[in-house]
Amino acid sequence: MTAFSTLSSQRGATLKGHVRAPGDKSISHRSLILGGMATGVTEVEGLLEGDDILATARAVEAFGAKVERLGDGCWRIEGQGGFRSPATTIDCGNAGTGVRLLMGAAAGYDLSVVLDGDASLRKRPMKRVTGPLAQMGARFDWISVEDRLPLALQGGRLSGIHYVQAVASAQVKSALLLAGLNAFGDTVVVEPEKSRDHTERMLSAFGARIEVVEEGRGWRIRLAGGQKLTGTVVAVPGDPSSAAFPLAAALVVPGSEVTVEGVMLNPLRTGLFDTWMDMGADLTFSNRRLSGGEDVADITARHSSLKGIVVPEDRAASMIDEYPILAATAAFAEGPTVMRGIGEMRVKESDRIALMVAGLRACGVQVEEEAEGFIVAGGPVRGGATVETAHDHRIAMSHLVLGLNADQPVSVQDPEMIATSFPGFVELMRGLGASVG
Ligand SMILES: O=C(O)C1=C[C@@H](OP(=O)(O)O)[C@@H](O)[C@H](O)C1
Numbered sequence: 001m002t003a004f005s006t007l008s009s010q011r012g013a014t015l016k017g018h019v020r021a022p023g024d025k026s027i028s029h030r031s032l033i034l035g036g037m038a039t040g041v042t043e044v045e046g047l048l049e050g051d052d053i054l055a056t057a058r059a060v061e062a063f064g065a066k067v068e069r070l071g072d073g074c075w076r077i078e079g080q081g082g083f084r085s086p087a088t089t090i091d092c093g094n095a096g097t098g099v100r101l102l103m104g105a106a107a108g109y110d111l112s113v114v115l116d117g118d119a120s121l122r123k124r125p126m127k128r129v130t131g132p133l134a135q136m137g138a139r140f141d142w143i144s145v146e147d148r149l150p151l152a153l154q155g156g157r158l159s160g161i162h163y164v165q166a167v168a169s170a171q172v173k174s175a176l177l178l179a180g181l182n183a184f185g186d187t188v189v190v191e192p193e194k195s196r197d198h199t200e201r202m203l204s205a206f207g208a209r210i211e212v213v214e215e216g217r218g219w220r221i222r223l224a225g226g227q228k229l230t231g232t233v234v235a236v237p238g239d240p241s242s243a244a245f246p247l248a249a250a251l252v253v254p255g256s257e258v259t260v261e262g263v264m265l266n267p268l269r270t271g272l273f274d275t276w277m278d279m280g281a282d283l284t285f286s287n288r289r290l291s292g293g294e295d296v297a298d299i300t301a302r303h304s305s306l307k308g309i310v311v312p313e314d315r316a317a318s319m320i321d322e323y324p325i326l327a328a329t330a331a332f333a334e335g336p337t338v339m340r341g342i343g344e345m346r347v348k349e350s351d352r353i354a355l356m357v358a359g360l361r362a363c364g365v366q367v368e369e370e371a372e373g374f375i376v377a378g379g380p381v382r383g384g385a386t387v388e389t390a391h392d393h394r395i396a397m398s399h400l401v402l403g404l405n406a407d408q409p410v411s412v413q414d415p416e417m418i419a420t421s422f423p424g425f426v427e428l429m430r431g432l433g434a435s436v437g
């Protein structure tokens with residue numbers, strides 16, 4: 001990693017063109033992990049080849065599966081029907097999803113492993129997953145600091161759990177369900193709000209029986225222990241969280257029109273698009289179809305006069321990764337955009353509320369910070385700053401979009417982190433006409 005390299009964007013030509021969204025990151029992690037746990041061959045098409053996913057691919061291989069790259073986005077995983085102790089420490093890089101889901105999967109087997117990650121992942125809380133997994137019978141040792149990586153895990157001989165989540169988290173839910181596959185008895189997870197349901201959908205596709213019923217505003221999910229997975233074919237749809245960046249650029253740069261093809265429209269992932277439309281964004285959805293069991297469409301965004309709104313708090317789970325780019329577009333809106341009920345943003349790759357507040361302020365945008373939210377005042381954006389990203393890909397891409405219609409260029413630190421979720425971002429944006437370099 002080059003600590004001092006920067007990337008800049010500036011106002012220039014209008015953005016025009018058609019691009020494809022990279023493969024969905026959540027589904028890509030799950031394809032590899034479920035494929036590695038299963039018996040037989042899993043063929044994946046459209047896998048995101050970002051750094052987070054490549055770390056998960058290496059991990060699954062270290063746990064005993066045969067993992068092969070056949071071509072662009074095409075991967076073959078030959079699972080051995082279980083994980084075994086890896087020879088070395090598993091480095092999950094920057095990926096919270098990778099480490100938390102792998103922890104759940106590994107906890108179900110009689111193995112020991114040390115899990116670690118990069119400087120950003122080492123700062124993120126792990127007890128939200130190790131706590132309930134320990135209640136199921138897994139043993140954890142913190143190697144240097146409590147609640148943080150690196151940690152040692154001894155898995156096996158688990159019992160099912162009835163777990164009511166305080167905050168809806170798909171990572172926690174998924175970890176418990178993956179562990180529950182190899183536990184004695186049923187595992188039940190209750191969520192206060194619905195979180196992304198890719199694990200539930202994919203467990204069914206890999207042959208597991210899973211029962212999902214609505215409870216309040218969330219779900220009660222029940223999975224019987226002692227179930228085997230069978231390899232299958234996975235077509236990974238385009239990632240709405242990545243599609244958001246070129247679409248946002250079209251919304252804020254006058255005269256622009258950009259289409260992103262093949263974007264997944266799972267309703268638990270599309271809160272940003274609903275919010276933009278509430279703000280007056282010109283978005284059209286065409287060529288709706290099913291791909292890999294998910295609704296998919298091509299989305300066209302045209303430059304729009306956005307109006308600030310109060311974002312409904314009950315949308316948070318369906319757009320939790322999208323608040324940074326929402327904030328960048330809100331900076332160009334007329335009137336304030338109020339984002340609340342998003343304390344979870346503070347424990348992502350960075351404290352995303354603090355970094356968006358600092359970055360936007362450095363670019364001349366008025367922002368008010370709250371404990372669990374922030375308010376962005378709309379208006380012209382001055383730019384002319386180098387923004388700290390703390391190795392967070394979404395903070396970097398959001399500020400690069402901001403720079404595309406700021407009075408002066410905007411630069412971001414650590415731009416190489418963009419490849420964790422969106423390899424080829426700079427080339428794709430340049431292909432649309434954006435001044436990024
Ligand atoms: O399950 C997943 O694939 C993810 C769940 C979310 O995290 P939480 O479960 O912590 O909300 C999200 O922020 C992350 O990018 C991906």
Ligand SMILES: C=C(OP(=O)(O)O)C(=O)O
Pocket residue numbers: 025094095096097098321348349394421
């Ligand atoms: C939070 C994110 O990912 P993860 O938790 O997997 O690091 C993200 O991609 O925005």
